[in-house]
């Protein structure tokens with residue numbers, strides 16, 4: 001791919017014309033619907049319309065699948081200094097990680113491919129690809145079928161192909177959850193010995209998923225091996241016993257006194273397990289055994305204005321922007337090492353003080369307060385996983401002070417230079433990145449939006465440009 005092909009506005013004319021035609025047709029349809037075309041439809045006609053429209057929607061991934069596959073083959077992620085195509089979609093199209101990953105996986109198996117020497121190859125899953133072109137299969141069904149068959153792709157290709165055809169032929173008649181069951185049956189038929197000995201199966205299927213919700217709370221699911229489940233139960237059980245009103249843990253013996261006092265603990269079993277987990281985590285955080293992160297001991301960083309601190313009211317923010325009440329901060333500070341960092345209105349760090357024990361190298365803390373994570377545009381890597389980067393290299397005379405340092409994740413630290421990016425401090429003393437000319441001819445500096453937002457005063461207009 002030539003560097004020019006990455007600049008906007010150079011899409012070839014037929015592609016542009018076709019896209020414009022598509023947009024015009026869609027706008028026309030919207031207008032017809034707006035004008036009341038649905039009003040006279042009976043139930044049957046309405047369903048027919050919805051199904052016909054869905055069929056068109058089902059075809060659309062053919063286009064982005066082809067574009068994603070082309071981008072992957074041409075090394076677009078590297079040109080844009082992104083780790084993967086998923087990351088490109090996540091930043092460029094503002095998709096969630098799950099959706100970006102789903103599209104990339106679908107493209108990998110459903111789009112036409114090219115061999116290493118450029119020969120055209122058909123799609124890896126021809127039946128699925130054809131059904132998608134015909135609009136007969138939804139993106140969700142594609143994920144179910146492709147995901148199931150990936151488990152047996154290392155086995156007899158003829159059988160996998162037959163399984164794919166069978167599932168595609170039946171997909172139109174099945175809802176997603178039934179299709180999932182049937183897909184598992186097909187996988188079992190292709191790989192009858194696939195049921196691993198129980199222990200290996202437990203090991204293979206283990207996972208812990210943790211996801212932060214938009215309100216700041218966390219949601220998760222897990223499947224633990226029997227060993228870890230036993231250990232966790234042994235750890236949590238003593239901590240989750242109901243508390244007596246005296247705040248002691250109730251004894252095992254079921255005396256009348258205990259039964260009465262235990263009644264005062266009105267937490268549900270689930271809440272007690274939650275609190276027990278928190279106790280266990282606190283205990284671990286207080287111990288000195290944890291590895292250092294980014295040069296500081298494990299640290300919770302909280303932003304709080306002076307006013308809020310003095311008044312004891314309002315909310316601060318964790319380093320990633322999650323709000324936290326001043327009351328909670330006071331509780332946390334009771335067991336933490338505390339660092340003070342005075343910042344200007346625009347976010348530059350003016351002073352740093354520490355109290356209690358010396359917590360960490362001061363500069364890293366100040367850097368975390370200012371950058372909040374990797375400062376490369378679009379990167380969301382958290383500060384714990386970042387390295388400190390000298391903007392002017394140490395060997396070129398760059399000093400080790402705040403105005404010459406920024407946080408970078410390992411990937412960006414080791415890749416930005418060869419991709420033509422440079423870093424400098426803007427007049428607000430915040431780290432901005434200058435893209436190479438083939439990404440932006442005008443080489444306008446980019447500030448990671450996280451830094452803008454974390455230093456944004458709600459009184460001011462938000463400027464993300």
Ligand SMILES: [Zn+2]
Pocket residue numbers: 374375376379380381408409410411412413
């Ligand atoms: Zn990064």
